[in-house]
Amino acid sequence: EEEEDEDEEEEDEEEDTMDPPLLGAAGGAPSATGPVETVGPAPSVHGQVVPAGSSSYRVIVHVDLDCFYAQVEMISHPELKGKPLGVQQKYLVVTCNYEARKLGVKKLMSVRDAKEKCPQLVLVNGEDLTRYREISYKVTELLEEFSPVVERLGFDENFVDITQTVEKRLHQLQSDDYSVLAVSGHVYNNQSVNLNDVLHVRLLIGSQIAAEMREAIFNQLGLTGCAGVASNKLLSKLVSGTFKPNQQTVLMPESCQDLIGSLDHIKQMPGIGYKTTKRLESLGISSVHDLQTFSPEILEKELGISVAQRIQKFSFGEDNSPVTPSGPPQSFSEEDSFKKCSSEVEAKKKIEELLASLLNRVCKDGRKPHTIRLIIRRFSSDRYFNRESRQCPIPSHVIQKLGTGNYDVMTPMVDILMKLFRNMVNVKMPFHLTLLSVCFSNLKSLPTSKKGSIEFYLTPSSSTTSHSGKRTYKMKDTHMEE
DNA sequence: TGGGGTTAT
Protein backbone atom coordinates (compact mmCIF):
# COMPACT_ATOMS: atom_id res chain seq x y z
CA GLU A 1 0.00 0.00 0.00
CA GLU A 2 1.49 3.27 -1.09
CA GLU A 3 0.34 6.74 -0.27
CA GLU A 4 -1.99 8.34 -2.73
CA ASP A 5 -0.72 11.83 -3.06
CA GLU A 6 -3.87 13.76 -2.48
CA ASP A 7 -2.24 17.14 -3.05
CA GLU A 8 -4.04 20.41 -3.33
CA GLU A 9 -6.62 21.38 -5.86
CA GLU A 10 -5.78 24.38 -7.95
CA GLU A 11 -7.73 26.59 -10.25
CA ASP A 12 -7.62 23.82 -12.82
CA GLU A 13 -10.44 24.53 -15.18
CA GLU A 14 -11.80 21.10 -15.93
CA GLU A 15 -14.79 22.06 -17.93
CA ASP A 16 -15.80 21.08 -21.47
CA THR A 17 -16.95 17.59 -22.33
CA MET A 18 -20.58 18.01 -23.21
CA ASP A 19 -22.39 15.26 -21.48
CA PRO A 20 -25.86 13.82 -21.58
CA PRO A 21 -28.46 15.23 -19.21
CA LEU A 22 -28.22 13.99 -15.69
CA LEU A 23 -31.34 12.10 -15.00
CA GLY A 24 -32.74 9.91 -17.68
CA ALA A 25 -36.49 10.42 -17.93
CA ALA A 26 -36.90 7.23 -16.00
CA GLY A 27 -39.97 6.37 -14.03
CA GLY A 28 -42.84 8.10 -15.77
CA ALA A 29 -42.62 11.51 -14.18
CA PRO A 30 -45.73 13.23 -15.47
CA SER A 31 -44.79 16.85 -15.06
CA ALA A 32 -42.18 18.58 -17.16
CA THR A 33 -38.99 18.18 -15.25
CA GLY A 34 -37.08 20.41 -17.61
CA PRO A 35 -33.33 20.37 -17.91
CA VAL A 36 -32.35 18.63 -14.78
CA GLU A 37 -29.63 19.93 -12.55
CA THR A 38 -28.48 22.74 -14.72
CA VAL A 39 -26.97 25.46 -12.67
CA GLY A 40 -27.99 28.66 -14.34
CA PRO A 41 -25.91 31.70 -13.47
CA ALA A 42 -22.54 30.13 -12.87
CA PRO A 43 -22.19 29.84 -9.11
CA SER A 44 -18.54 30.20 -8.44
CA VAL A 45 -17.96 28.69 -5.08
CA HIS A 46 -14.38 27.89 -4.20
CA GLY A 47 -13.34 27.41 -7.75
CA GLN A 48 -16.32 25.31 -8.67
CA VAL A 49 -16.86 27.38 -11.73
CA VAL A 50 -19.56 26.19 -14.00
CA PRO A 51 -19.11 27.49 -17.53
CA ALA A 52 -22.25 29.30 -18.56
CA GLY A 53 -24.59 27.20 -20.63
CA SER A 54 -22.83 23.94 -20.04
CA SER A 55 -24.74 21.15 -18.45
CA SER A 56 -23.48 20.57 -14.97
CA TYR A 57 -23.45 17.46 -12.93
CA ARG A 58 -21.85 17.27 -9.58
CA VAL A 59 -20.55 14.57 -7.33
CA ILE A 60 -21.73 15.13 -3.79
CA VAL A 61 -21.03 12.99 -0.78
CA HIS A 62 -23.02 13.07 2.39
CA VAL A 63 -21.14 11.80 5.43
CA ASP A 64 -23.22 10.81 8.42
CA LEU A 65 -21.55 9.58 11.60
CA ASP A 66 -23.13 6.66 13.45
CA CYS A 67 -24.79 7.65 16.75
CA PHE A 68 -22.22 10.38 17.15
CA TYR A 69 -22.57 11.34 20.83
CA ALA A 70 -22.55 7.69 21.86
CA GLN A 71 -19.42 7.04 19.81
CA VAL A 72 -17.66 9.99 21.41
CA GLU A 73 -18.61 8.72 24.86
CA MET A 74 -17.31 5.24 24.06
CA ILE A 75 -13.99 6.74 22.99
CA SER A 76 -13.80 8.75 26.23
CA HIS A 77 -14.86 5.76 28.32
CA PRO A 78 -13.60 2.58 26.60
CA GLU A 79 -14.96 0.44 29.43
CA LEU A 80 -18.44 1.24 28.10
CA LYS A 81 -17.77 -0.42 24.76
CA GLY A 82 -19.93 -3.45 24.18
CA LYS A 83 -22.52 -2.31 26.68
CA PRO A 84 -25.85 -0.75 25.75
CA LEU A 85 -25.19 2.96 26.11
CA GLY A 86 -27.50 5.96 26.03
CA VAL A 87 -26.62 9.63 26.07
CA GLN A 88 -28.91 11.58 28.34
CA GLN A 89 -29.95 15.19 28.29
CA LYS A 90 -32.36 16.05 31.06
CA TYR A 91 -34.92 13.24 31.00
CA LEU A 92 -34.34 12.25 27.39
CA VAL A 93 -32.07 9.65 25.83
CA VAL A 94 -31.04 11.73 22.84
CA THR A 95 -29.04 8.99 21.17
CA CYS A 96 -27.70 5.54 21.93
CA ASN A 97 -25.30 2.98 20.52
CA TYR A 98 -26.36 0.00 18.46
CA GLU A 99 -26.23 -2.40 21.41
CA ALA A 100 -28.94 -0.29 23.03
CA ARG A 101 -30.92 -0.08 19.81
CA LYS A 102 -30.98 -3.84 19.50
CA LEU A 103 -32.62 -3.87 22.93
CA GLY A 104 -35.36 -1.49 21.86
CA VAL A 105 -34.00 1.92 22.82
CA LYS A 106 -34.78 4.64 20.31
CA LYS A 107 -33.45 8.14 19.77
CA LEU A 108 -35.26 10.82 21.81
CA MET A 109 -36.92 8.24 24.01
CA SER A 110 -37.64 9.31 27.57
CA VAL A 111 -35.30 7.93 30.22
CA ARG A 112 -38.28 6.21 31.83
CA ASP A 113 -39.27 4.34 28.71
CA ALA A 114 -35.69 3.48 27.88
CA LYS A 115 -34.98 2.02 31.31
CA GLU A 116 -38.20 0.10 31.12
CA LYS A 117 -37.31 -1.36 27.73
CA CYS A 118 -33.72 -1.95 28.71
CA PRO A 119 -32.93 -2.09 32.44
CA GLN A 120 -29.19 -2.72 31.80
CA LEU A 121 -28.94 0.51 29.81
CA VAL A 122 -25.94 2.58 30.85
CA LEU A 123 -26.59 6.31 30.73
CA VAL A 124 -24.07 9.10 30.48
CA ASN A 125 -24.92 12.77 30.66
CA GLY A 126 -24.51 14.56 27.36
CA GLU A 127 -25.68 18.06 28.24
CA ASP A 128 -22.20 19.51 27.87
CA LEU A 129 -21.53 19.53 24.15
CA THR A 130 -17.89 20.67 24.34
CA ARG A 131 -16.26 17.38 23.38
CA TYR A 132 -18.88 16.61 20.74
CA ARG A 133 -18.36 20.03 19.21
CA GLU A 134 -14.58 19.67 19.18
CA ILE A 135 -14.63 16.28 17.52
CA SER A 136 -17.34 17.39 15.13
CA TYR A 137 -15.09 20.14 13.81
CA LYS A 138 -12.17 17.71 13.54
CA VAL A 139 -14.31 15.61 11.21
CA THR A 140 -15.20 18.64 9.11
CA GLU A 141 -11.55 19.70 8.91
CA LEU A 142 -10.52 16.22 7.87
CA LEU A 143 -13.09 16.26 5.08
CA GLU A 144 -11.88 19.67 3.95
CA GLU A 145 -8.60 18.00 2.97
CA PHE A 146 -10.47 16.09 0.27
CA SER A 147 -12.24 19.19 -1.01
CA PRO A 148 -12.55 22.64 0.54
CA VAL A 149 -16.26 22.63 -0.20
CA VAL A 150 -17.69 21.15 2.99
CA GLU A 151 -21.03 22.09 4.51
CA ARG A 152 -21.91 21.04 8.02
CA LEU A 153 -25.40 19.92 8.93
CA GLY A 154 -25.61 19.60 12.66
CA PHE A 155 -22.67 18.10 14.53
CA ASP A 156 -22.61 14.73 12.82
CA GLU A 157 -23.29 15.31 9.14
CA ASN A 158 -21.31 16.93 6.35
CA PHE A 159 -21.86 17.46 2.63
CA VAL A 160 -18.76 17.51 0.46
CA ASP A 161 -18.73 18.62 -3.15
CA ILE A 162 -16.05 16.44 -4.71
CA THR A 163 -16.82 17.25 -8.35
CA GLN A 164 -13.38 18.73 -8.93
CA THR A 165 -11.60 16.02 -6.97
CA VAL A 166 -13.29 13.43 -9.16
CA GLU A 167 -12.45 15.32 -12.35
CA LYS A 168 -8.81 15.40 -11.39
CA ARG A 169 -8.66 11.68 -10.79
CA LEU A 170 -10.54 11.01 -14.00
CA HIS A 171 -7.99 12.93 -16.02
CA GLN A 172 -5.12 11.15 -14.29
CA LEU A 173 -6.45 7.81 -15.48
CA GLN A 174 -5.12 6.11 -18.58
CA SER A 175 -7.79 4.56 -20.72
CA ASP A 176 -6.61 1.06 -19.86
CA ASP A 177 -7.03 1.85 -16.19
CA TYR A 178 -10.77 1.78 -16.69
CA SER A 179 -10.85 -1.97 -16.35
CA VAL A 180 -9.61 -1.75 -12.77
CA LEU A 181 -12.33 0.70 -11.77
CA ALA A 182 -14.63 -0.72 -9.16
CA VAL A 183 -17.32 0.74 -7.00
CA SER A 184 -16.62 0.98 -3.30
CA GLY A 185 -19.51 -0.01 -1.10
CA HIS A 186 -23.12 -0.56 -2.13
CA VAL A 187 -24.80 0.57 -5.31
CA TYR A 188 -28.40 1.59 -4.69
CA ASN A 189 -30.85 -0.97 -6.08
CA ASN A 190 -27.89 -3.14 -6.99
CA GLN A 191 -27.94 -1.33 -10.28
CA SER A 192 -25.17 -2.36 -12.66
CA VAL A 193 -22.49 0.17 -13.40
CA ASN A 194 -21.70 1.06 -16.98
CA LEU A 195 -18.05 2.00 -17.41
CA ASN A 196 -18.86 3.58 -20.76
CA ASP A 197 -21.13 6.05 -19.04
CA VAL A 198 -19.20 9.11 -17.89
CA LEU A 199 -21.69 9.78 -15.10
CA HIS A 200 -21.35 6.24 -13.79
CA VAL A 201 -17.58 6.48 -13.84
CA ARG A 202 -17.61 9.79 -11.95
CA LEU A 203 -19.95 8.48 -9.29
CA LEU A 204 -17.84 5.33 -9.05
CA ILE A 205 -14.76 7.42 -8.39
CA GLY A 206 -16.89 9.36 -5.93
CA SER A 207 -17.63 6.13 -4.10
CA GLN A 208 -13.90 5.44 -3.83
CA ILE A 209 -13.27 8.90 -2.42
CA ALA A 210 -16.13 8.43 0.04
CA ALA A 211 -14.49 5.21 1.20
CA GLU A 212 -11.22 7.04 1.69
CA MET A 213 -13.02 9.69 3.71
CA ARG A 214 -14.57 7.11 5.99
CA GLU A 215 -11.24 5.36 6.33
CA ALA A 216 -9.53 8.60 7.29
CA ILE A 217 -12.23 9.43 9.82
CA PHE A 218 -11.85 6.01 11.34
CA ASN A 219 -8.05 5.88 11.34
CA GLN A 220 -7.51 9.40 12.63
CA LEU A 221 -10.51 9.90 14.92
CA GLY A 222 -11.78 6.40 15.62
CA LEU A 223 -15.27 7.18 14.35
CA THR A 224 -17.47 5.16 12.02
CA GLY A 225 -20.18 6.48 9.77
CA CYS A 226 -22.19 6.18 6.61
CA ALA A 227 -21.76 7.93 3.30
CA GLY A 228 -23.99 8.53 0.34
CA VAL A 229 -22.73 9.53 -3.08
CA ALA A 230 -25.02 11.12 -5.66
CA SER A 231 -25.39 14.06 -8.00
CA ASN A 232 -26.90 16.51 -5.50
CA LYS A 233 -27.30 17.10 -1.79
CA LEU A 234 -30.85 15.79 -1.50
CA LEU A 235 -30.07 12.49 -3.18
CA SER A 236 -26.73 12.01 -1.42
CA LYS A 237 -28.43 12.50 1.91
CA LEU A 238 -31.30 10.19 1.12
CA VAL A 239 -29.04 7.47 -0.22
CA SER A 240 -26.55 7.60 2.64
CA GLY A 241 -29.09 6.06 4.97
CA THR A 242 -29.87 2.99 2.90
CA PHE A 243 -27.35 0.70 4.61
CA LYS A 244 -27.05 1.75 8.16
CA PRO A 245 -24.29 1.44 10.43
CA ASN A 246 -20.87 2.08 8.92
CA GLN A 247 -21.65 1.48 5.25
CA GLN A 248 -21.88 3.55 2.13
CA THR A 249 -24.08 3.68 -0.94
CA VAL A 250 -23.81 5.31 -4.33
CA LEU A 251 -26.86 6.27 -6.36
CA MET A 252 -26.67 5.93 -10.13
CA PRO A 253 -28.98 8.36 -11.95
CA GLU A 254 -31.28 5.65 -13.29
CA SER A 255 -32.30 4.67 -9.75
CA CYS A 256 -33.24 8.18 -8.69
CA GLN A 257 -36.98 7.63 -9.02
CA ASP A 258 -36.75 4.42 -7.03
CA LEU A 259 -34.96 6.22 -4.21
CA ILE A 260 -37.44 9.03 -3.81
CA GLY A 261 -40.27 6.59 -4.42
CA SER A 262 -39.03 4.56 -1.47
CA LEU A 263 -40.07 7.33 0.91
CA ASP A 264 -43.45 6.53 2.34
CA HIS A 265 -44.27 10.07 3.40
CA ILE A 266 -43.26 13.58 2.32
CA LYS A 267 -42.22 14.25 5.90
CA GLN A 268 -39.18 12.06 5.25
CA MET A 269 -37.98 14.48 2.59
CA PRO A 270 -35.19 16.62 4.06
CA GLY A 271 -36.31 20.22 3.73
CA ILE A 272 -39.96 19.44 4.33
CA GLY A 273 -40.43 20.01 8.01
CA TYR A 274 -43.24 19.99 10.52
CA LYS A 275 -45.11 23.08 9.35
CA THR A 276 -44.85 22.40 5.64
CA THR A 277 -45.96 18.82 6.16
CA LYS A 278 -49.07 20.03 7.99
CA ARG A 279 -49.92 22.46 5.19
CA LEU A 280 -49.28 19.86 2.52
CA GLU A 281 -51.50 17.40 4.31
CA SER A 282 -54.27 19.98 4.42
CA LEU A 283 -54.00 20.03 0.63
CA GLY A 284 -54.31 16.28 0.48
CA ILE A 285 -50.63 15.76 -0.25
CA SER A 286 -48.97 13.01 1.73
CA SER A 287 -46.87 10.95 -0.65
CA VAL A 288 -44.01 11.97 -2.88
CA HIS A 289 -46.17 11.10 -5.86
CA ASP A 290 -48.92 13.41 -4.58
CA LEU A 291 -46.41 16.24 -4.48
CA GLN A 292 -45.04 15.46 -7.94
CA THR A 293 -48.45 15.65 -9.54
CA PHE A 294 -49.95 18.53 -7.57
CA SER A 295 -50.76 21.79 -9.33
CA PRO A 296 -47.72 24.08 -9.03
CA GLU A 297 -49.92 27.17 -9.09
CA ILE A 298 -52.02 26.11 -6.12
CA LEU A 299 -48.91 24.97 -4.28
CA GLU A 300 -47.30 28.37 -4.80
CA LYS A 301 -50.35 30.11 -3.41
CA GLU A 302 -50.32 27.97 -0.32
CA LEU A 303 -46.59 27.95 0.46
CA GLY A 304 -45.17 30.89 -1.43
CA ILE A 305 -43.28 30.58 -4.67
CA SER A 306 -39.93 29.91 -3.06
CA VAL A 307 -40.86 26.95 -0.88
CA ALA A 308 -43.34 25.58 -3.42
CA GLN A 309 -40.88 25.44 -6.29
CA ARG A 310 -38.09 24.08 -4.14
CA ILE A 311 -40.00 21.24 -2.58
CA GLN A 312 -41.76 20.28 -5.76
CA LYS A 313 -38.35 19.89 -7.35
CA PHE A 314 -37.36 17.78 -4.36
CA SER A 315 -40.20 15.42 -5.16
CA PHE A 316 -38.47 14.63 -8.47
CA GLY A 317 -35.11 14.24 -6.80
CA GLU A 318 -33.92 17.60 -8.10
CA ASP A 319 -31.92 19.92 -5.91
CA ASN A 320 -29.68 22.57 -7.37
CA SER A 321 -28.63 24.06 -4.04
CA PRO A 322 -24.87 24.34 -3.80
CA VAL A 323 -22.75 22.82 -1.08
CA THR A 324 -22.02 26.01 0.83
CA PRO A 325 -18.76 25.88 2.76
CA SER A 326 -19.66 26.39 6.39
CA GLY A 327 -16.40 27.86 7.56
CA PRO A 328 -16.22 28.93 11.19
CA PRO A 329 -19.52 29.14 13.11
CA GLN A 330 -21.80 32.16 12.67
CA SER A 331 -22.90 32.06 16.28
CA PHE A 332 -22.14 30.55 19.67
CA SER A 333 -24.86 29.77 22.13
CA GLU A 334 -25.39 27.99 25.42
CA GLU A 335 -28.75 27.01 26.73
CA ASP A 336 -30.24 25.31 29.73
CA SER A 337 -33.74 24.03 30.24
CA PHE A 338 -35.38 23.36 33.57
CA LYS A 339 -38.68 22.76 35.27
CA LYS A 340 -39.09 26.22 36.68
CA CYS A 341 -37.37 29.54 37.06
CA SER A 342 -39.58 32.23 38.54
CA SER A 343 -37.37 34.86 40.12
CA GLU A 344 -34.98 37.42 38.77
CA VAL A 345 -32.06 36.38 40.99
CA GLU A 346 -32.51 32.79 39.95
CA ALA A 347 -32.49 33.83 36.31
CA LYS A 348 -29.42 35.97 36.84
CA LYS A 349 -27.50 33.03 38.29
CA LYS A 350 -28.34 30.83 35.34
CA ILE A 351 -27.51 33.56 32.89
CA GLU A 352 -24.12 34.04 34.55
CA GLU A 353 -23.37 30.35 34.12
CA LEU A 354 -24.29 30.37 30.48
CA LEU A 355 -22.29 33.53 29.88
CA ALA A 356 -19.18 32.21 31.59
CA SER A 357 -19.08 29.18 29.29
CA LEU A 358 -19.74 31.31 26.27
CA LEU A 359 -16.95 33.75 27.08
CA ASN A 360 -14.60 30.80 27.30
CA ARG A 361 -15.61 29.52 23.91
CA VAL A 362 -15.55 32.86 22.19
CA CYS A 363 -12.11 33.57 23.63
CA LYS A 364 -10.73 30.37 22.11
CA ASP A 365 -12.29 31.20 18.77
CA GLY A 366 -10.38 34.45 18.50
CA ARG A 367 -13.10 36.38 16.72
CA LYS A 368 -15.21 38.89 18.60
CA PRO A 369 -18.98 38.86 18.78
CA HIS A 370 -20.69 42.18 18.14
CA THR A 371 -24.20 41.08 19.06
CA ILE A 372 -25.60 39.41 22.15
CA ARG A 373 -29.00 37.80 22.49
CA LEU A 374 -31.06 36.41 25.33
CA ILE A 375 -33.67 33.75 24.62
CA ILE A 376 -36.36 32.54 26.99
CA ARG A 377 -39.08 29.94 26.91
CA ARG A 378 -42.14 30.60 29.03
CA PHE A 379 -44.05 27.78 30.58
CA SER A 380 -47.08 26.86 28.55
CA SER A 381 -48.98 23.77 27.67
CA ASP A 382 -48.79 25.09 24.15
CA ARG A 383 -45.96 22.61 23.48
CA TYR A 384 -43.62 24.01 20.90
CA PHE A 385 -42.67 27.34 19.59
CA ASN A 386 -42.75 29.55 22.56
CA ARG A 387 -39.36 31.12 22.49
CA GLU A 388 -38.85 34.84 22.65
CA SER A 389 -35.64 36.76 22.28
CA ARG A 390 -34.12 40.20 22.61
CA GLN A 391 -30.77 41.18 21.16
CA CYS A 392 -28.55 44.25 21.10
CA PRO A 393 -25.11 45.31 19.96
CA ILE A 394 -22.28 44.72 22.37
CA PRO A 395 -20.73 48.08 23.30
CA SER A 396 -17.33 48.46 21.69
CA HIS A 397 -15.50 49.04 24.96
CA VAL A 398 -16.78 45.67 26.14
CA ILE A 399 -15.76 43.98 22.90
CA GLN A 400 -12.21 45.22 23.30
CA LYS A 401 -11.89 43.71 26.75
CA LEU A 402 -13.00 40.34 25.43
CA GLY A 403 -9.70 38.65 24.72
CA THR A 404 -7.89 40.14 27.68
CA GLY A 405 -8.29 38.06 30.81
CA ASN A 406 -7.38 41.08 32.90
CA TYR A 407 -10.59 43.00 32.79
CA ASP A 408 -13.96 41.97 34.08
CA VAL A 409 -16.18 41.47 31.11
CA MET A 410 -18.78 39.49 33.00
CA THR A 411 -20.22 42.44 34.89
CA PRO A 412 -21.08 44.68 31.94
CA MET A 413 -22.33 41.68 29.96
CA VAL A 414 -24.57 40.47 32.76
CA ASP A 415 -25.92 44.02 33.09
CA ILE A 416 -26.80 44.03 29.41
CA LEU A 417 -28.39 40.60 29.60
CA MET A 418 -30.49 41.54 32.61
CA LYS A 419 -31.74 44.60 30.77
CA LEU A 420 -32.76 42.35 27.90
CA PHE A 421 -34.34 40.04 30.43
CA ARG A 422 -36.44 42.78 32.00
CA ASN A 423 -37.40 43.94 28.54
CA MET A 424 -39.03 40.57 27.93
CA VAL A 425 -40.16 39.59 31.38
CA ASN A 426 -42.17 41.84 33.64
CA VAL A 427 -40.40 40.96 36.86
CA LYS A 428 -43.08 42.68 38.92
CA MET A 429 -45.52 40.05 37.77
CA PRO A 430 -45.27 36.33 38.42
CA PHE A 431 -43.48 34.40 35.69
CA HIS A 432 -42.48 30.82 34.95
CA LEU A 433 -39.61 30.14 32.58
CA THR A 434 -38.47 26.74 31.38
CA LEU A 435 -35.42 27.74 29.34
CA LEU A 436 -32.72 30.37 29.19
CA SER A 437 -30.19 30.75 26.43
CA VAL A 438 -27.48 33.25 25.60
CA CYS A 439 -26.18 33.67 22.07
CA PHE A 440 -23.20 35.55 20.64
CA SER A 441 -23.40 36.38 16.97
CA ASN A 442 -22.16 38.82 14.36
CA LEU A 443 -18.64 37.54 14.84
CA LYS A 444 -15.87 39.65 13.38
CA SER A 445 -12.23 38.82 12.94
CA LEU A 446 -9.73 40.93 14.79
CA PRO A 447 -8.11 43.69 12.81
CA THR A 448 -4.83 41.95 12.08
CA SER A 449 -3.08 42.95 8.89
CA LYS A 450 -3.82 45.58 6.28
CA LYS A 451 -6.93 43.92 5.00
CA GLY A 452 -8.32 43.19 8.41
CA SER A 453 -7.54 46.70 9.51
CA ILE A 454 -9.23 50.05 9.45
CA GLU A 455 -10.07 50.15 5.76
CA PHE A 456 -12.04 46.97 6.19
CA TYR A 457 -14.51 48.87 8.31
CA LEU A 458 -14.69 51.92 6.13
CA THR A 459 -16.40 52.30 2.84
CA PRO A 460 -15.07 54.67 0.19
CA SER A 461 -17.05 57.90 0.10
CA SER A 462 -17.69 59.57 -3.22
CA SER A 463 -19.64 62.39 -1.64
CA THR A 464 -16.63 63.97 -0.08
CA THR A 465 -13.12 64.16 -1.42
CA SER A 466 -10.56 65.91 0.65
CA HIS A 467 -8.61 68.84 -0.79
CA SER A 468 -5.44 66.78 -0.62
CA GLY A 469 -6.97 64.58 -3.31
CA LYS A 470 -6.98 61.63 -0.99
CA ARG A 471 -10.06 59.52 -0.71
CA THR A 472 -12.20 59.94 2.35
CA TYR A 473 -14.32 57.37 4.11
CA LYS A 474 -17.59 57.03 5.87
CA MET A 475 -18.38 54.73 8.74
CA LYS A 476 -20.07 51.55 7.69
CA ASP A 477 -23.30 51.58 9.70
CA THR A 478 -23.57 50.43 13.30
CA HIS A 479 -21.43 50.16 16.35
CA MET A 480 -17.95 51.33 15.62
CA GLU A 481 -15.96 53.66 17.72
CA GLU A 482 -13.43 56.20 16.66
C1' DT B 1 -38.55 16.52 23.93
C1' DG B 2 -32.28 18.48 24.28
C1' DG B 3 -28.78 21.53 23.13
C1' DG B 4 -27.36 23.02 19.73
C1' DG B 5 -27.10 25.17 14.65
C1' DT B 6 -28.62 27.69 9.72
C1' DT B 7 -31.13 30.85 6.41
C1' DA B 8 -35.25 33.59 5.04
C1' DT B 9 -38.65 37.05 5.92
Place this chain on the structure above:
DNA sequence: ATAACCC
Protein backbone atom coordinates in the same frame (compact mmCIF):
# COMPACT_ATOMS: atom_id res chain seq x y z
C1' DA C 1 -37.51 39.42 16.08
C1' DT C 2 -39.57 35.64 14.45
C1' DA C 3 -40.29 31.57 11.65
C1' DA C 4 -38.91 27.94 9.23
C1' DC C 5 -35.55 24.29 8.56
C1' DC C 6 -31.62 20.76 10.08
C1' DC C 7 -29.21 17.48 13.45
